Amino acid sequence: MPAKILKVRHSRIAEKHATICGMSNALPHISEDLPRIRQLDEASINRIAAGEVVERPASAVKELVENALDAGARHVRVDISDGGKTLIRVIDDGCGMRPDDLPLALSRHATSKIDGSDLTNIQSFGFRGEALPSLGAVGRLSIISRASGFEGSQISVSGSTLSPSKPAAFAQGTQIELRDLFYATPARLKFLRTDRAETQSILDVIRRLAMASPSVGFDVHDVSGGTSRALFKVLPETGDLFDALHRRLMQILGKEFAENAVAVQAERDGFTLSGYAALPTFSRGAAVMQYMFVNNRPVRDKLLIAALRAAYSDFLSRDRHPAAVLFVDCAPTLVDVNVHPAKSEVRFRQPGVLRGLIISALRHTLAEAGHRASSTVAASMLGAARAETMPQQGFSYQMDRPSGAVKAANYQFHAPQSSETEAVFARVNDIDDTSTEPTPEKPQEHYPLGAARGQVHENYIIAQTRDGMVIVDQHAAHERLVYEKLKTQMQQSGVASQALLIPEIINLSADDCGRLMGVRDTLDSLGLSIEPFGTGAIAVRSTPAILGDTDVKALVLDVLDELNDQEHTQSIKDKIDAVLSRVACHGSVRSGRRLRGEEMNALLREMETTPHSGQCNHGRPTYVELKLSDIERLFGRR
Ligand SMILES: Nc1ncnc2c1ncn2[C@@H]1O[C@H](COP(=O)(O)OP(=O)(O)O)[C@@H](O)[C@H]1O
Ligand SMILES: [Mg+2]
Known part of the structure; x- marks a missing residue:
């Protein structure tokens, strides 16, 4: 059979060859009349x-x-x-x-x-x-x-x-x-x-x-x-290169991108990375706002796109795509641009180094900007609030997602809370021993996220800062804190687990059992210990301690979903992070839970010391900030 296919293919090629050479396409010609090689004319x-x-x-x-x-x-x-x-x-x-x-x-x-x-x-x-x-x-x-x-x-x-x-x-x-x-x-x-x-x-x-x-x-x-x-x-831009680029991007990609992007600049082993990357809160429904350049040449390179994706994997759900404009510069000897006639593909001599640089530089930049997510969203909220009283002027930038403000207004909160979340919440507060207890000399208002003044709709904490106010989405914030803690524990000695008094038996398909048992050791290090239990069932012996008294079955099913989704993810680390992110959802204080003043302040202080706490695991902001001057503008006092 394979021999036959081969023959058919061969004769097709021979036929094509015969026509290219300008001869009749009758195959016998080739054997009878040996084709001569000739130089094609310039036009051909x-x-x-x-x-x-x-x-x-x-x-x-x-x-x-x-x-x-x-x-x-x-x-x-x-x-x-x-x-x-x-x-x-x-x-x-x-x-x-x-x-x-x-x-x-x-x-x-x-x-x-x-x-x-x-x-x-x-x-x-x-x-x-x-x-x-x-x-x-x-x-x-x-x-x-x-x-x-x-x-x-x-x-x-x-x-x-x-x-x-x-x-x-x-x-x-x-x-x-x-x-x-x-x-x-x-x-x-x-x-x-x-x-x-x-x-x-x-x-x-x-x-x-x-x-x-x-x-x-x-x-x-x-x-x-x-x-x-x-x-x-x-128009031609002048002045400092970074500023010129920023103004150019504002014209091409829109004001919203420019306002939500942070400058990236890093160097490693002969590679320089520069450009602008948008905060996770400004993500897109498709990979349409990703522009990569190598030595200033626009390229569509899988390596670069994959690295960009990996850098944001912690902050974005899989159906959201980061927006970024990134320039890689290196000695021409480190990259081959002579791979493809249109030169849109390139080959790097040390792809691993470059991937590492992109991931670490972006993560670092986003971490530093972690607390900025909020204020830029506040700006658009301010815009939305003012639009009611003032006719909108200038360009409107079309986005494939509602603006932060509209989205925030659409969030739905239900889920009346059981008392178990209270326990979870107390636990989260005492796990972080590095959290800064406000000293009596320093009033709460002097901290970046201010002093809690109250809670509205059982989910939003209103706090007063020195020059304004913040509104915190307690559920989103808490989810992020739990996730960051899980990651820290994971990096240190594995996630602390707590044994269940009675192991929980969960019935699953044989396939799912197999899939879970296949990553048993990894799950163990994540604080989730499982054992086979006859055919078509597993026994859960312990769960991550941070989750407290959680719905074990829902947790396992969620982890399973994540494993299915991540089937094609190569890196173990990405897999673990994805599973941790799912696990974190189970430990979060849902909306609908009333918090006492000191609990709210403790949450705010903890957010301040936790990296990436400006957005939840899905790229939504965890809080928004309104400066007093913004509030005054809202009321037409300025
Ligand atoms: N817009 C232009 N201004 C000045 N010289 C040009 C321009 N376009 C083409 N040329 C000249 O013609 C040559 C051939 O162009 P092209 O066929 O695109 O090859 P390449 O760009 O690879 O050199 C260039 O090397 C350059 O000297
Ligand atoms: Mg040319």
Whole structure:
């Protein structure tokens, strides 16, 4: 059987080969008449190469804009018609080309960017010298260019037929026009999507390049049908690089991203990581706001995306995705960009080092910003509250999630509480022996989260700080505290367990029993000890002490769910963290439980000393802060 499949495949390849060589596709030809090897003509070579470089209008735009950036342009203008299918025009004010270089620009493997002596040290976007000849093979290409100190000149190519260059009037820089893309290869045309979709891909390319070059201005217009419609515009940014990037991101990704993002900067073993990462409270329903750059080149790299995901795994549930714009810089020798013709894939020499850097840098940055989650949410809440009285002005940024304020308003709290949570709560308070007892000299108000003044709706603690107030979601906060404690215990000597007086027997499918028994040792270290109990059941002997008197069956089923979800997670640590996060939910003070004043203050003090306490395990904020000045604004006093 396999031999037969092999044969069929073989003959297909032979057939294809025969057609490529321009012969009839009758197989016998090959054996009767041995095929001769011949050099393909320039036009065919270019067309084959174009297949790799130019997949769609957006890839042509990418090549042309990258050329403009390589030429040192300060401003790039892009005009497109019909999704780039009938016209792509890129105009830049870069260094331009000398008249006698124009024909060379269109010949294959001719480039001004490298001399070929060192492919390991590439600093420009381009270096293959392939884009222009490829574009000339699949569309009608014309170039007007002028370098400083030279006359302007013009050249055009259609179907790889070059017209002689002639003088042309032009300011310094280059204009490259590509009309009727793929007119010579109608098969390609069929694969193009709607004009709208192609336009979106083009804008995506431009957005990425514009993030990588904040000092360059970009202007994109749709000029279909003789009209001109602005699609995208950013002015060149000046000043400090980080600030310039921040302003650029604000324009491209929106104010909300910029306000919720924290600056990332870290270095390790020759890699530098910089950029902006959004707080977990600003997460998205899909991985749409993740932009990665390697040596300023936009890339879509699995390694980088996986590292980003891992860095946030503690703060986000699996259906939420972090938003971040990250730049990795390293010596060109540490990364190979010559893997793919479009250069969107790269290969790192030390992927492990880079992954470690990304994860630790992001975790560290987010931990430091842990207490910021709240105030930015408060800002949007303030906006929402004010919107009722004032007409909204300016842009509105569309998000695929409700703003923090709307979400907070929609939280539903039920679950009348049993007295067991009281015990849990007391326990959590005395576990953390490092928690700072307020000394009599320091009034509670002087702590960051202030002095508890009361509790509303059985879940929200209102506290007064020196210059404002905070509202704490006690359930979310408590869940985070329990989780952090479980993690600390885990790192030290395993989670403290408490034996059940009577082991609890839980009936499960044989599969589920097997799955649980397979990770018995790990569960043991998490404070959950189980034993097989006949077929189709397990006996639970002990549970994590921190959970107190918990619903054992619900806990085990939840852990099981988590194990099923995590089946494909490679790292044991990720698995453990995910299970711990689930376990933590079982130990949380649910809403609906009244707290005494000292209990509330103890919770606030504990939050202050616990890392990441600004958000719960699902990326929601645990508290919001309103400054007195904000409150005054709410009441129109300012
Ligand atoms: N916008 C431009 N401004 C100045 N020179 C350009 C521009 N576009 C292309 N060139 C010149 O044409 C050459 C060939 O371009 P291209 O085919 O894209 O190859 P590569 O970018 O890999 O060098 C470049 O090396 C550069 O010298
Ligand atoms: Mg190029």
